[in-house]
Amino acid sequence: MSANYNNSVWFYDFLTGLVFGKTLFRAQVYLLNNIKPGNKILIAGGGTGKILEAITSIHHAGLKITYVDVSEKMIAASNKRDTGKNKVTFINAAIESSKLPDNFDVVITPFLLDNFTEENLQKIFSRIDQLLLPGGLWLNTDFQLTGKRWQKIMAGSMLIFFRIICAIEAKKLPDIQNCFNNNGYRIVEQKTYWGDFIITTAYQK
Numbered sequence: 001m002s003a004n005y006n007n008s009v010w011f012y013d014f015l016t017g018l019v020f021g022k023t024l025f026r027a028q029v030y031l032l033n034n035i036k037p038g039n040k041i042l043i044a045g046g047g048t049g050k051i052l053e054a055i056t057s058i059h060h061a062g063l064k065i066t067y068v069d070v071s072e073k074m075i076a077a078s079n080k081r082d083t084g085k086n087k088v089t090f091i092n093a094a095i096e097s098s099k100l101p102d103n104f105d106v107v108i109t110p111f112l113l114d115n116f117t118e119e120n121l122q123k124i125f126s127r128i129d130q131l132l133l134p135g136g137l138w139l140n141t142d143f144q145l146t147g148k149r150w151q152k153i154m155a156g157s158m159l160i161f162f163r164i165i166c167a168i169e170a171k172k173l174p175d176i177q178n179c180f181n182n183n184g185y186r187i188v189e190q191k192t193y194w195g196d197f198i199i200t201t202a203y204q205k
């Protein structure tokens with residue numbers, strides 16, 4: 001079953017801002033300088049679409065962006081964003097069941113992969129991997145556990161909250177970095193935030 005973030009669209013940005021300030025967004029924006037003019041970009045799980053405006057402030061035109069989110073309310077909110085003269089196609093569907101061409105230069109997954117159980121993460125990872133061209137970039141931002149007790153408590157509490165409100169399936173943070181390592185991805189750029197709890201990485205396929 002896919003998560004249902006429809007219930008959270010009106011408070012998601014406010015609540016995450018209350019807890020993390022601008023850090024979740026800053027961590028995603030940090031990687032956007034890797035996008036080149038004319039790139040074909042897939043954004044999966046972009047939420048309310050703030051990232052579209054951040055991308056547009058760097059590239060006002062010429063990008064071809066496919067924006068996939070399983071929540072129709074998140075898609076509706078994203079549709080209102082200023083995307084300049086870039087061509088944006090919005091798709092309201094789960095990324096794993098979307099019919100998409102397999103020729104993206106860049107894929108972006110901001111706080112998407114933590115929604116899944118370890119088993120489903122492997123499937124979703126493989127599906128997104130198929131869509132990215134060899135040599136393409138995967139910009140991933142998410143939480144990680146580095147052995148600090150407070151991180152485990154914080155991650156556990158957030159997952160319980162989003163399991164109740166948005167029916168996400170994850171009960172613990174899956175090992176996202178392991179997926180990239182096991183599939184031969186190379187780290188191009190990486191930065192951590194919030195006592196290493198948040199990690200943003202540009203991987204090359």
Ligand SMILES: C[S@@+](CC[C@H](N)C(=O)[O-])C[C@H]1O[C@@H](n2cnc3c(N)ncnc32)[C@H](O)[C@@H]1O
Pocket residue numbers: 002003004005006024044045046047048068069070071074093094095096110111112115
């Ligand atoms: C934790 S929110 C992150 C939103 C945004 N990226 C941000 O950082 O503010 C996860 C987003 O992924 C979407 N999502 C969850 N499962 C999905 C799936 N299987 N396919 C596509 N989108 C999905 C949700 O609807 C939601 O918008």
